[in-house]
Amino acid sequence: MVPSLRVSLAALLSAVLLVSAAPTASETSHGSQRDSLWRRQNDIQITNLTQTEITSFRPYTHYASTAYCQPNTTRTWTCGSNCEANPTFKPVASGGDGVVTQFWFVGFDPELREVIVSHQGTDTSKIIPDLTDIDLPQTILDPRLFPGVGFPILVHNGFAATQSRSAPDVLAAVQTALSDNGATQVTVVGHSLGAAIALLDAVYLPLHLPNASVRAIVYGLPRVGNQAFANYVDAQINTSITHINNMEDPVPILPPIFLDYHHPSGEIHIQDSGVWSACPGQDNRSNECIVGSANLLKNNETNHDGPYDGVEMGC
Ligand SMILES: *[C@@H]1O[C@H](CO)[C@@H](O)[C@H](O)[C@H]1NC(C)=O
Ligand SMILES: *[C@@H]1O[C@H](CO)[C@@H](O)[C@H](O)[C@H]1NC(C)=O
Numbered sequence: 001m002v003p004s005l006r007v008s009l010a011a012l013l014s015a016v017l018l019v020s021a022a023p024t025a026s027e028t029s030h031g032s033q034r035d036s037l038w039r040r041q042n043d044i045q046i047t048n049l050t051q052t053e054i055t056s057f058r059p060y061t062h063y064a065s066t067a068y069c070q071p072n073t074t075r076t077w078t079c080g081s082n083c084e085a086n087p088t089f090k091p092v093a094s095g096g097d098g099v100v101t102q103f104w105f106v107g108f109d110p111e112l113r114e115v116i117v118s119h120q121g122t123d124t125s126k127i128i129p130d131l132t133d134i135d136l137p138q139t140i141l142d143p144r145l146f147p148g149v150g151f152p153i154l155v156h157n158g159f160a161a162t163q164s165r166s167a168p169d170v171l172a173a174v175q176t177a178l179s180d181n182g183a184t185q186v187t188v189v190g191h192s193l194g195a196a197i198a199l200l201d202a203v204y205l206p207l208h209l210p211n212a213s214v215r216a217i218v219y220g221l222p223r224v225g226n227q228a229f230a231n232y233v234d235a236q237i238n239t240s241i242t243h244i245n246n247m248e249d250p251v252p253i254l255p256p257i258f259l260d261y262h263h264p265s266g267e268i269h270i271q272d273s274g275v276w277s278a279c280p281g282q283d284n285r286s287n288e289c290i291v292g293s294a295n296l297l298k299n300n301e302t303n304h305d306g307p308y309d310g311v312e313m314g315c
């Protein structure tokens, strides 16, 4: 193991600030616009969501929050208010230990007629050090889990390892939930580290479920992979990705772009006013989007956990 050097968040963010003065490759690349909850096909302008569109995310926000609950309570759907927020959910499997493998659960929502997969995140105080670690080795995805998605696609080493530990059990549970309910739609959710795992699941699951439609709705997503990874995600026209960022949360602007970390398209940014803005492209620099909102001078770790339309993440 190479000993890792830690730099301060402030130092990294100031580097982000300096670098953001220059145009990046991602500015010219075009993320394809896909089906999404709020139908923004071919949008090139920033648009604001209606209240109805914002409210339509509620079930998913609660599912993302629920992944922080102990697996023995998500398996029986007895985790308290988080479970009660989606009262008709039919759990299929749960797992993880919350230490080496983040908690996860899989089940079926009969109202949405979707299989839901959710992954636990981590404390803000734990994820920031992981993302500002200057030793941020990128790795190829495990070819047994991700056949055909090889070099030059690279992702954060730690995120890849974490996702791989739950991947086979999650896939088996999704297959059961799809066939038991005659369903075809899978939505993967998560917050923070759980958002990173969910994004990797949204790349992984379609490779093994050719007849299912998979999408991700995630909250406070850190950057997961390099430019080739972001472009690969954007090119999967049958997989929609929505990543919702709150106010001046620093996590979604880490790891920094200058270390070759890039977000796929599909950002929704919650502004201080409470307006939800759909931001086209990758890492949109507009001050209505996260890259233009959070920086050295203005960031707020408290924003990471929410509120996302009134929902604070955590069990
Ligand atoms: C979106 O809302 C912001 C206020 O946060 C406003 O300044 C902007 O004009 C709105 N954009 C559109 C397209 O309505
Ligand atoms: C669930 O597991 C946790 C951790 O192992 C334990 O403390 C708790 O008592 C269990 N709860 C139930 C309802 O079995």
Ligand SMILES: *[C@@H]1O[C@H](CO)[C@@H](O)[C@H](O)[C@H]1NC(C)=O
Pocket: 209, 210, 211
């Ligand atoms: C997907 O659907 C096709 C056509 O209906 C079918 O032949 C195939 O077996 C299905 N594949 C899986 C993995 O279910």
Ligand SMILES: *[C@@H]1O[C@H](CO)[C@@H](O)[C@H](O)[C@H]1NC(C)=O
Pocket: 236, 237, 238
């Ligand atoms: C996307 O889905 C459509 C309709 O199911 C299918 O015809 C097409 O091959 C898929 N495209 C990719 C890139 O998977």
Ligand SMILES: *[C@@H]1O[C@H](CO)[C@@H](O)[C@H](O)[C@H]1NC(C)=O
Pocket: 026, 027, 028, 044, 045, 046, 279, 280, 281, 282, 283, 284, 285, 286
């Ligand atoms: C950011 O959004 C603006 C619309 O306000 C759009 O013109 C621009 O292309 C977007 N940037 C990127 C990198 O996609």
Ligand SMILES: *[C@@H]1O[C@H](CO)[C@@H](O)[C@H](O)[C@H]1NC(C)=O
Pocket: 300, 302, 303
């Ligand atoms: C951070 O955000 C929270 C929630 O919006 C707010 O209460 C707090 O005052 C903010 N802190 C700073 C330093 O702006």
